[in-house]
Amino acid sequence: MNSAVPDNKPIARSRASFDLKTWGPFIALLALALLGVLINPAFLGLDNLSNMLTRSAFIGIIAIGATFVITAGGLDLSVGSMAAFIAGVMIIFMNSLVEQFGPGLTTILLGIGASLLLGLCAGFINGMVTTKGKIEAFIVTLGTMGIYRSLVTYLADGGTLSLDWGVRDIYRPVYYGSLMGIPIPVLVFLLVAVVGYILLNHTRFGRYCFAIGSNEKVAEYSAIHVDRIKTMTYMLQGVCVALATIIYVPRLGSASGATGVLWELEAIAAVIIGGTVLKGGHGRIWGTVVGAIMLTMIGNILNLTDAISNYLNGTVQGIIIIVAVYLQRASWRKSAP
Amino acid sequence: MSMPDQPLLAARRISRWFGENQVLFDIDLSLKPGEVHALLGENGAGKSTLVRILAGYLSPSDGDVCLADEVRHYRSSGDAEADGVVMIHQELALAEQLSVEENIFLGRELRRGPFLDRRAMRERCRAALAELETRVDPRARVKDLSTSDQQMVEIAKAITRDVRVLIMDEPTASLTEHEVEVLFALIGRLRQRGVAILYISHKLREIERIADRVTVLRDGRLVDSGPMAGRSKEELARLMVGREINDMYPERTELARDAPVVLEARDMVVPGAVKRASFSLRRGEVLGFGGVVGAGRTALIEALLGLRPRSQGQVLRNGQPVALRHLRDAARQRIAYLTEDRKGKGLVLNMGLRPNFTLLNLRAYCRPLIDRRREEQAFQEAIERFDIRLRTQAATAAELSGGNQQKLLLAKVMSIDPEIVIINEPTRGIDVGTKHQIYHFVRELTDAGCSVILISSEMAELIGLSHRVAVMCAGVLTGVLEGEQINEHEIMQYASGIKGVGVDEQRRA
Numbered sequence: 087m088n089s090a091v092p093d094n095k096p097i098a099r100s101r102a103s104f105d106l107k108t109w110g111p112f113i114a115l116l117a118l119a120l121l122g123v124l125i126n127p128a129f130l131g132l133d134n135l136s137n138m139l140t141r142s143a144f145i146g147i148i149a150i151g152a153t154f155v156i157t158a159g160g161l162d163l164s165v166g167s168m169a170a171f172i173a174g175v176m177i178i179f180m181n182s183l184v185e186q187f188g189p190g191l192t193t194i195l196l197g198i199g200a201s202l203l204l205g206l207c208a209g210f211i212n213g214m215v216t217t218k219g220k221i222e223a224f225i226v227t228l229g230t231m232g233i234y235r236s237l238v239t240y241l242a243d244g245g246t247l248s249l250d251w252g253v254r255d256i257y258r259p260v261y262y263g264s265l266m267g268i269p270i271p272v273l274v275f276l277l278v279a280v281v282g283y284i285l286l287n288h289t290r291f292g293r294y295c296f297a298i299g300s301n302e303k304v305a306e307y308s309a310i311h312v313d314r315i316k317t318m319t320y321m322l323q324g325v326c327v328a329l330a331t332i333i334y335v336p337r338l339g340s341a342s343g344a345t346g347v348l349w350e351l352e353a354i355a356a357v358i359i360g361g362t363v364l365k366g367g368h369g370r371i372w373g374t375v376v377g378a379i380m381l382t383m384i385g386n387i388l389n390l391t392d393a394i395s396n397y398l399n400g401t402v403q404g405i406i407i408i409v410a411v412y413l414q415r416a417s418w419r420k421s422a423p
Numbered sequence: 424m425s426m427p428d429q430p431l432l433a434a435r436r437i438s439r440w441f442g443e444n445q446v447l448f449d450i451d452l453s454l455k456p457g458e459v460h461a462l463l464g465e466n467g468a469g470k471s472t473l474v475r476i477l478a479g480y481l482s483p484s485d486g487d488v489c490l491a492d493e494v495r496h497y498r499s500s501g502d503a504e505a506d507g508v509v510m511i512h513q514e515l516a517l518a519e520q521l522s523v524e525e526n527i528f529l530g531r532e533l534r535r536g537p538f539l540d541r542r543a544m545r546e547r548c549r550a551a552l553a554e555l556e557t558r559v560d561p562r563a564r565v566k567d568l569s570t571s572d573q574q575m576v577e578i579a580k581a582i583t584r585d586v587r588v589l590i591m592d593e594p595t596a597s598l599t600e601h602e603v604e605v606l607f608a609l610i611g612r613l614r615q616r617g618v619a620i621l622y623i624s625h626k627l628r629e630i631e632r633i634a635d636r637v638t639v640l641r642d643g644r645l646v647d648s649g650p651m652a653g654r655s656k657e658e659l660a661r662l663m664v665g666r667e668i669n670d671m672y673p674e675r676t677e678l679a680r681d682a683p684v685v686l687e688a689r690d691m692v693v694p695g696a697v698k699r700a701s702f703s704l705r706r707g708e709v710l711g712f713g714g715v716v717g718a719g720r721t722a723l724i725e726a727l728l729g730l731r732p733r734s735q736g737q738v739l740r741n742g743q744p745v746a747l748r749h750l751r752d753a754a755r756q757r758i759a760y761l762t763e764d765r766k767g768k769g770l771v772l773n774m775g776l777r778p779n780f781t782l783l784n785l786r787a788y789c790r791p792l793i794d795r796r797r798e799e800q801a802f803q804e805a806i807e808r809f810d811i812r813l814r815t816q817a818a819t820a821a822e823l824s825g826g827n828q829q830k831l832l833l834a835k836v837m838s839i840d841p842e843i844v845i846i847n848e849p850t851r852g853i854d855v856g857t858k859h860q861i862y863h864f865v866r867e868l869t870d871a872g873c874s875v876i877l878i879s880s881e882m883a884e885l886i887g888l889s890h891r892v893a894v895m896c897a898g899v900l901t902g903v904l905e906g907e908q909i910n911e912h913e914i915m916q917y918a919s920g921i922k923g924v925g926v927d928e929q930r931r932a
Binding site: 290296304305308310 | 762768769778876
């Protein structure tokens, strides 16, 4: 740390920069939406909007879990592979249950239960190895990322795992259905966001995440069970991945080695765009929600226009991520003399 | 070359604002070659801001920095170093993963052609370390060194430069007595070489010994400046605080003859730090812990609290054996611990003040969600009780001055309503006024029936506050001094291992 920094801080606290930090992602989202409308009025269509939100739900739910992990100073690169693995196991499990219970609600509920349990366990493993083994989260989750990915490829024997057609028909509404006109994935996304917000901002667990992410030593000297809290963030992340998988499986009814590729990076991108600090210590759930929607919106807008090729989706996303983070940093140091 | 009597480096009517907050008002200061100039003031008086301006880390809002009568506009510390103005930091600013030698020459590596001239660097590095009489290996990694060795490396880094003005911000805060002597000898030699030295310290005794000239700041204003000769410690202390301080150490609480033992540690062994230590603490007592830095005092206490592993030993609370495996267990036993490293372990610097205050005892405000109103209310009460002064609307703990950070930390630690308070170096880097408050706070605690363990490297503090003093030397608790025995001479003898190894066992036998 540069020793000159602390003294400069008071200036950086002016109201304007504080507001920019809080509202920055929302303003960016509005600007992007405005751009979408200008490019193609169909953007504002109810179908388009609900379609977009539905698709942002996967990354969004995973990213909410990632917000906790990152806020507490960790990182989870394994979420994409974990989603694929959970999807694979869930499909195999449900297919095998069909013989016993038939393609009914029981089968699906058991599948969902297994998926949540699996997510919880996978997160627990990530957390325990990182904290008890004292290995950097980056390395541990890089390892588990490879493991889950290869496991699902192995289970699918290099091909695709398909869900039983009977189960598929009953399970379908979880992705395609809606309640009071709102698609179910969007409802789940909203619910996870609200719970996440309360957990992060209004409970001890959330406060401890901030403290641990800022300075693990201080947390330890404040009688906080640092390892336990950190492991819990990974478990929460696992549950979020399982939830995302549960609504993802009925969409295609299949899983393969190519499922969920690069989801981890999209989730991290959503978290960072939302204003959570990658080094930890500061996290914002609503920012993450906005970040996830923005990432999907970019693809959506590119679909609606011919001006930029759809193949450049990644380029535009990349630019937006960098610009978003630059603006946040700039507002930190803006008013230095 | 400038004339001997001309100032080498001078501040001319320097002012500095942070936002709307003015922290320096028209300060004049001149450093002459071959002179040690002491800068005094309470925490938050503006000393650090002033020296950062002189060393190029900050720019003045108004006024000039002059080198040999020429106005200089330093835009970075590098500019100032090019002029031979070098600052030794209070907070160590070393690259932890690099070796001592790489750190010393960081940014100005010696080269032969395009390659590093390692041999020449090692030679000069060894010479500098030899001058400091330290046994630090130039090839050792900085992160493996003790704090005091790191401080010596920081000093070595400064003197290997072509230094004309040396600024030292609390250089002795983490040094052992011997190292302080070596440093003073070095300052003497630098003075003879014509280096101008600006020396910041809270330790008036040091200043009395080495300063030629002294300047006192209070609330950002210069209140006194002149030769040290003819100024007394007491006078300087009064000038710093702005009021008379008579009863620096309050009378000790009378200890009841049958005061029960509230905490006992038996045969504690901490691998690599404590070889053997047993002690007991009675109700209403202040038990001091003396010894040099690295004698194992902190290791012993932290092992007792469950903050680090111990290989042997038993802890008894009110006569009952207890297993403290985590600081949470200690908190449940109503034992509070105030760490010596308030920035590294005590406070989350980039967090707000209220969350910092409640972090230790957050569950008291949860039902099950955090009740912000009750939290805020408790925080306001703490501000009142611990006299935390919020000069501005400080948003994070980093913005508080050292003394106020310490009070906030104290408030945080006291939030569990402890019966036993363990305080580690409570007055390191803290001004006289706040020290005074902390001493009186210790007295209030013992009056209320609490017990206190005080780890301190300041002899006067141990002698002034403790009922008994336990002294450690190289991982062994060499003795527990009482009554008349508590004096500087005795403590030194036990601390250096001349007296009393094994006294403890004999007493119990």
